[in-house]
Amino acid sequence: MEDCQLKPWMLRQDWREDRRPWLLVDLHSWPADEPLGPLPPVPVLAVGPADHRQAARADILVEDTIPLATLTAGIAQTPRAAATVAQLLRATENLPPERALPLESFAMAMLQSGAEHAAWLARQPRTIPLAPGTLHLRxxxxxxxxxxxxxxxxxxxxxxxxxxxxxxxSLPLLDTDIAHVTFRARGRCFSMGADLAEFGTTLDPVEAHAIRARTLPTHPMAQRAEIFDIHVHGACVGSGLEMAAFAGRLTAAPNAWFQLPETGMGILPGFGGCVSVPRRIGRQRAAALMLSGRRIGAATALQWGLIDAIVDEPAADDGGTNMLGG
Structure with missing residues (x-):
């Protein structure tokens, strides 16, 4: 780790020739009055006391839940994607969702055309798309x-x-008499995220961004996010989590678990997750979840504020609250 240690004087150097994929700040020795910034264009991890005056400036304040070794291994696997996530979260931290979502899509489009994502795609077995599902409304x-x-x-x-x-x-935007939206999922889990069988089907990143600008569900959702009540069970992964995190109220069954694996694919959470998740758990924990690809359970999600409560609600298949229920 010594060769990745960040020192105060380094923040004034030219980063053009530096190829380290991440840098480490030891807050135990970093002077409290020495500004941690401007940050270099790679993830900056910090270890040490959370009440240090510069702790909030780092991209990640390392916690026991996701250890330093796990974070650095994830970053080393896809350093370009990791650097993009870190810089994007810095840039959008204080932006409203409607301004942050296009920036997420720009970054996603760039990574979709990159070597890290291409290498991930090349390793994936061919899969046959399954039959489409149904979104029931009542x-x-x-x-x-x-x-x-x-x-x-x-x-x-x-x-x-x-x-x-x-x-x-989009319906609550068209009909403002809709004051409450419940969202549930049928089956063993809430969602495993985007359908992997469709990855790589849109090769032009400019077109991919244009499609997201017109069809990303979290665009209309974010405009009335406070009326959404989402309950998840089992796996809540990738785009499923990104969408759910926008909800005004998000609850989870005790068996729920959460993961954002996209950075390991050479991309980033591009379904709104770089906007929704940091607004629930903060930029640093969001970055840790994304760059590590680590799963967390319902208890940790509740502690972090990713969910609002653990609710032992029966799944839709077992008569739980859903579009069929009263």
Whole structure:
């Protein structure tokens, strides 16, 4: 770790020739009055007391939940993606969602055309897309119930489901009498994220960004996020988590677990997660979750503020609250 140690004088150097994928700050020895910044264009990890005056400036304040070795291993696997995530989270930390989401998409488009993502795609076995699912909707008074129903694919979000979500999430914008939206999923888990069978099908990153600008469901969702009530169970991964984190109220079953694995694929959480997740748990923990790819359980998610409560609600298959329920 010594060769990655960041010293105060280094912040005044020219970073053009520096190839280290990450830098480490030891807050035990860093002077409290010495500004930690401007930061270099790679993730800056900090160890030491959280009440240090410069602690909040680092990209990640290392905690026991996700150890330093796990973080550095993730960064070393895809350093370009990791650096992009760190810089994006810095830039969008104080922006409203409608301004931050396009920046996330720009960064995603860049990484989609990069060597790290291409190498990940080349390692993936060919898979046959499963049948599309259904997004069930039911209006009861001022409440709109939604049920994601694609259990054979673990509720993976394909293009058809993405488009259905966009249309459904747009309804509260068109009908302001909708005051409450519940969202549940059928099957063993909430969602395993984006459908991997569709990765790499849009080769032009400019077109990929244009598609997200028109069809990303979290664009309309973010405009009335406070009325959404989402409950997750089992796996809540990738785009499933990115979407759920926007909700005004997000609860989880005791068996729920959460993961953002995209950086290991050479990309980033591009379904709104670089905007929604930091606004729930802060930039530093969001970066730790993204750069490590580590899973966390419901208890940690509650401690961090990623979810609002652990609720032992029956799954939709077992008669839990959903679009069919009262």
């Amino acid at each position: 209006r009861v008074g001022a409440t709109l119930h939604m049920l994601m129903d694609r259990p054979a694919s673990y509720n993976a979000i394909d293009r058809a489901m993405r488009d259905a979500l966009y249309e459904a999430f």
